[in-house]
Amino acid sequence: MKSSLRSQQAFTLIEIMVVIVIMTIMTSLVVLNIGGVDQRRAMQAREMFILDLKKINKEATDQAKVFALNTQNATDVSSFSYNLFEYAHDQSHERIQQADRIWQVYKEFKPRQLPKNVSFSIQSLDAENYKRAQNDDLLGGRAPQLIWFGNGEVKPVRIQFYYEQRPIGHELSLDHLGKVNEEE
Numbered sequence: 001m002k003s004s005l006r007s008q009q010a011f012t013l014i015e016i017m018v019v020i021v022i023m024t025i026m027t028s029l030v031v032l033n034i035g036g037v038d039q040r041r042a043m044q045a046r047e048m049f050i051l052d053l054k055k056i057n058k059e060a061t062d063q064a065k066v067f068a069l070n071t072q073n074a075t076d077v078s079s080f081s082y083n084l085f086e087y088a089h090d091q092s093h094e095r096i097q098q099a100d101r102i103w104q105v106y107k108e109f110k111p112r113q114l115p116k117n118v119s120f121s122i123q124s125l126d127a128e129n130y131k132r133a134q135n136d137d138l139l140g141g142r143a144p145q146l147i148w149f150g151n152g153e154v155k156p157v158r159i160q161f162y163y164e165q166r167p168i169g170h171e172l173s174l175d176h177l178g179k180v181n182e183e184e
Contacts, residue, residue, distance in 0.1 A: 041115040042163040049082075049120070049161070050172065050180055052112065056084060057178035059108075060148035068103055068144035073119070080119040084109035085144070103144070117164045122146050125156040125173070146174070154178040 060067045066087035074080040085103040114120075122145040147155040159172040171183040 038115070038117070039163055039168065042118045042161065042168045045114045045118050046120075046161045046169055048112070049159075053172075053174065053178075053180050056109070057148055057154065060150050061152045061178075064150045065106075065148075066150045067106060067148040069122070069146040070103075070144060071120075071122070074117075079113050079116050081111055081113040083111035118161065118168070120159055120161045123158045123160075125158060148178060152177065158183075 056067055056069075059065070068085045068087065069082055070085050071082045072078075072080070084106040086106040088102050088104045124145050145155070146157050146159075149155070153176055154174050156176050157174050159174070161168040161172075169182075173181045173183055175181065
């Protein structure tokens, strides 16, 4: 009778191993899910950015305004962010203010901050089409990479989102009409 009581109070080696295996599986699922949450946030930020691109394109065309996307790289204290600039060009004073053409923050568009470790890069396309352009503020070396011209045209670009310097999703491209395409 004493031997049956002892076997009921102790764990067998197999029971302990099963518990360890279950705990290992649960731990790995938790660790994988934490990384998945961050990647989902990066994909959500990407989708919000696509919606912003469409909204900006519509607003530039509807209001005949020239907009540019301005980006700020991540620092130790802030995440990667972007906002919208408007080209401030007063045609009535063009000759007097020729050197004072500037981009101003477009206050109707609230700056967006991406989640931690999320960023994107913009690569200009069709640079050959603008070789003879005269306005450096819009198309030259001082121009932003992504510009909506206000007449229904956009400076074509390719955009790639990154999470911890690894690409997230497919590349996006904006054609000369501002249509967002996902490249596969």
